[in-house]
Amino acid sequence: MVTKEQIHDSSLPVRERMEALIRWKQQEITSALAALDTVTFHTDKWTRGNTGGGGESMVLQNGTTFEKGGVNISIVHGKLPHEAVTRMKADHSNLKESAKDGSVDFFACGLSMVIHPINPHAPTTHANYRYFETTDPETKEVQAWWFGGGADLTPSYLYEEDAKHFHQQHKDALDKFDKDLYPKWKKWCDEYFFIKHRGETRGVGGIFFDDYDEKSPDEILKIVESAFDAFIPAYCPIIAKRKDTPYTPEQKQWQQIRRGRYVEFNLVLDRGTQFGLQTPGSRVESILMSLPATAAWAYDHHPEKGSDEDKLLEVLKNPVEWV
Amino acid sequence: MVTKEQIHDSSLPVRERMEALIRWKQQEITSALAALDTVTFHTDKWTRGNTGGGGESMVLQNGTTFEKGGVNISIVHGKLPHEAVTRMKADHSNLKESAKDGSVDFFACGLSMVIHPINPHAPTTHANYRYFETTDPETKEVQAWWFGGGADLTPSYLYEEDAKHFHQQHKDALDKFDKDLYPKWKKWCDEYFFIKHRGETRGVGGIFFDDYDEKSPDEILKIVESAFDAFIPAYCPIIAKRKDTPYTPEQKQWQQIRRGRYVEFNLVLDRGTQFGLQTPGSRVESILMSLPATAAWAYDHHPEKGSDEDKLLEVLKNPVEWV
Numbered sequence: 001m002v003t004k005e006q007i008h009d010s011s012l013p014v015r016e017r018m019e020a021l022i023r024w025k026q027q028e029i030t031s032a033l034a035a036l037d038t039v040t041f042h043t044d045k046w047t048r049g050n051t052g053g054g055g056e057s058m059v060l061q062n063g064t065t066f067e068k069g070g071v072n073i074s075i076v077h078g079k080l081p082h083e084a085v086t087r088m089k090a091d092h093s094n095l096k097e098s099a100k101d102g103s104v105d106f107f108a109c110g111l112s113m114v115i116h117p118i119n120p121h122a123p124t125t126h127a128n129y130r131y132f133e134t135t136d137p138e139t140k141e142v143q144a145w146w147f148g149g150g151a152d153l154t155p156s157y158l159y160e161e162d163a164k165h166f167h168q169q170h171k172d173a174l175d176k177f178d179k180d181l182y183p184k185w186k187k188w189c190d191e192y193f194f195i196k197h198r199g200e201t202r203g204v205g206g207i208f209f210d211d212y213d214e215k216s217p218d219e220i221l222k223i224v225e226s227a228f229d230a231f232i233p234a235y236c237p238i239i240a241k242r243k244d245t246p247y248t249p250e251q252k253q254w255q256q257i258r259r260g261r262y263v264e265f266n267l268v269l270d271r272g273t274q275f276g277l278q279t280p281g282s283r284v285e286s287i288l289m290s291l292p293a294t295a296a297w298a299y300d301h302h303p304e305k306g307s308d309e310d311k312l313l314e315v316l317k318n319p320v321e322w323v
Numbered sequence: 324m325v326t327k328e329q330i331h332d333s334s335l336p337v338r339e340r341m342e343a344l345i346r347w348k349q350q351e352i353t354s355a356l357a358a359l360d361t362v363t364f365h366t367d368k369w370t371r372g373n374t375g376g377g378g379e380s381m382v383l384q385n386g387t388t389f390e391k392g393g394v395n396i397s398i399v400h401g402k403l404p405h406e407a408v409t410r411m412k413a414d415h416s417n418l419k420e421s422a423k424d425g426s427v428d429f430f431a432c433g434l435s436m437v438i439h440p441i442n443p444h445a446p447t448t449h450a451n452y453r454y455f456e457t458t459d460p461e462t463k464e465v466q467a468w469w470f471g472g473g474a475d476l477t478p479s480y481l482y483e484e485d486a487k488h489f490h491q492q493h494k495d496a497l498d499k500f501d502k503d504l505y506p507k508w509k510k511w512c513d514e515y516f517f518i519k520h521r522g523e524t525r526g527v528g529g530i531f532f533d534d535y536d537e538k539s540p541d542e543i544l545k546i547v548e549s550a551f552d553a554f555i556p557a558y559c560p561i562i563a564k565r566k567d568t569p570y571t572p573e574q575k576q577w578q579q580i581r582r583g584r585y586v587e588f589n590l591v592l593d594r595g596t597q598f599g600l601q602t603p604g605s606r607v608e609s610i611l612m613s614l615p616a617t618a619a620w621a622y623d624h625h626p627e628k629g630s631d632e633d634k635l636l637e638v639l640k641n642p643v644e645w646v
Binding site: 059070263267268274285292296300 | 382519521583590591612617620622623
């Protein structure tokens, strides 16, 4: 079992502290979500080959609040082939390949989660925090390393107060360390979760960052923990408030159409999903855990001007500064 | 209005004869399908800019037999940019670019259709036949040209007699011209419609071909017409036989999961869909018309060994020679 002390013990390598953090958060977040439902999470442990690490997928299906939700952690390591190293060098010039075969040893760990509630007034959410490092093939010392992650909200119906609350919690978590982070990562989120072929964002955003190594690993780990800590107070109160809102079959159908767009983003555009599906030996069920239990596509569907459905589309087409 | 004579008039350019064929077939196929339903097709005409051509999408939604179906034709032309020409030269060395900007004039037309019935015992189908040509930017003469297309069947429950019937109709249509075509195109179909990350084919196959220019355009047009002619007798009798088969909610749910796999193939792997979504100015609604009205994803779903659901998976994992 991990302890909170491990996360904060600066005598430990960052990789071990980040692993402790994601293991801690997986338990904390699944407990907080399960408290909003009558059904609980099912855990699957998996391994990547014999020696490449593995992970734990925790999945809740057909609950009374949540239709489908997954909170997955993975802790993997191995050798990056020469071609992957060459691509990475564009952003990380300090990567040093093995003289033998041009490979690089890597370690990666992260938590990735997607939660789809049943009620169309209760928003879907996604969060992901990850750490990546490479080690010198001869000395075994850490070479390049970076953090990435974020959290975002995808409602079918717009409640401005929910969007503001979700953003405010994450802004507060980042402002404590650096007031430039939230504005930059909020914009990055809007740009990343943009469904190009639809001309709309996936949801009302949140924060997103990648390749982050501009402070010390110790300081970034604190920032990541703070953003992580913001997740439960940012999301759970919204679900508590919306999960029992009465809804019509038409509102449920609109949610299904929005879920179709969610599927489009994840399968067509999400780099993590595409990378995962193309990686031999990856665990497909853990990657596609992000897909909703149900989704719909209606040909050439356009909500009535001025309707609640149209109001959502307006903010997806023109991202808003929520806080 | 097109006439059947135009299709067979060898004094006309192939592009006009193929356009006549797809227009004719769109009417014939939508009429045959509508005869199996109480709801009919809705037609949308669209144009690509002011001078780039356009198309007609015919869509049926929420019918009594069909949940969603679209039969789309497009007839487009314009200039291929230099980079696209460079890629195409790998397969078509006779492409001659404009001396000015390295572009090439192109013309493309085709019919593309996907039909999703309501009843889980009634299979989904897809068919597509297309013609592409480039013209010399100076002389306006046809340079490279090729045909592509095919038709395939995607059942949720395996009826061997249906798979055999669908394949036999298409084999007969091709054997009249060249007995090598069916075996080659049947194999190509199994290979193309393979969901790599699932290790299974999308359905029980059919025929698929691309870049086909190994006979005279006049002869290939006859082969394409013959394959096209096979579609209605290959598919409609199966629907007539299966559309009123009683089914359980569990069977409907299995169909929804299979539709999830259909979405995965189309969004992650289908080259036509990816090309379309990346092409600025393309009509997204016509491209994504292929998606089912509803789909589902269940985490780590595996049917019981020996069940009807498992029997389908067996043939998707190990493609069968149906005829």
